[in-house]
Amino acid sequence: MICKICNNEFEATYKTAGHVCKPCHIELVKKNTKLKKLALEAIQNIKYAEIDGCHVVKTRYIKRKVLGANLYVHRLIARFVKGLNIRGKVVCHSCDNPQCINPDHLFVGSYKDNSKDAAKKGHIRKWVLRDNIADIRKRLKAGETIASIAAEYGVYDTAVWKIKHGVSYANIS
Structure with a gap:
């Protein structure tokens, strides 16, 4: 087999799972141990x-x-x-x-x-249906507030704001 790290040929064993040679495997384990130590220090306080x-x-x-x-x-x-x-x-x-x-x-x-x-658990975000985009744009043009439109459709204010400013659904008229 060819090692994925050093490109040297090696004989695969169970420990190295056939992807890396033994020296590269040992180095990866050392790095992971160092990473674990640093991660635990970072979350400790x-x-x-x-x-x-x-x-x-x-x-x-x-x-x-x-x-x-x-x-x-x-x-x-x-x-x-x-x-x-x-x-x-x-x-x-x-x-x-x-x-x-x-x-x-x-x-x-x-x-x-x-x-x-x-x-x-009922935590699904609601999305604006494509069928409602034209109506939302019409109501925004008529001066209706973003908050009132969002409340009626049961979506976040930002969803309506993105429609108003062409960030979302710009290709739908």
């Missing part, structure tokens, strides 16, 4: 309030700098405290509180799983 079992921080989805990259704390906790594989997945909150960093409230799922969980 985060201040939070304990409310209903949640560890609540001041803002949603806080970040910490690790090896020069700004990373989401809840993802760091899921990976390095709980040991979950988060690559290509979303880290969800069983408590539905995006400000919570309690490891016991975090779980990993696909984007589809997250959408299903949100729908089951």
Whole structure:
């Protein structure tokens, strides 16, 4: 086999999973250990309030700098405290509180799983139907407020604002 890192030929073993040679595998493990240490140091002093079992921080989805990259704390906790594989997945909150960093409230799922969980709990964002765009533009032109139109259609004000300013649905007349 050819190593994906150094391009040297090697004999695959169970530990290296056939992708990298043993020296490169050992180096990757060392780097991951260093990353884990830095990540744990970065999240160690985060201040939070304990409310209903949640560890609540001041803002949603806080970040910490690790090896020069700004990373989401809840993802760091899921990976390095709980040991979950988060690559290509979303880290969800069983408590539905995006400000919570309690490891016991975090779980990993696909984007589809997250959408299903949100729908089951009634957290689906509503979108403007294409059929309503012309009516919304007409009402905006007549002077009706963004807030009143948004309230009637059950969408966020920003959705109507984006229609008004051509950010969304610009190709629909």
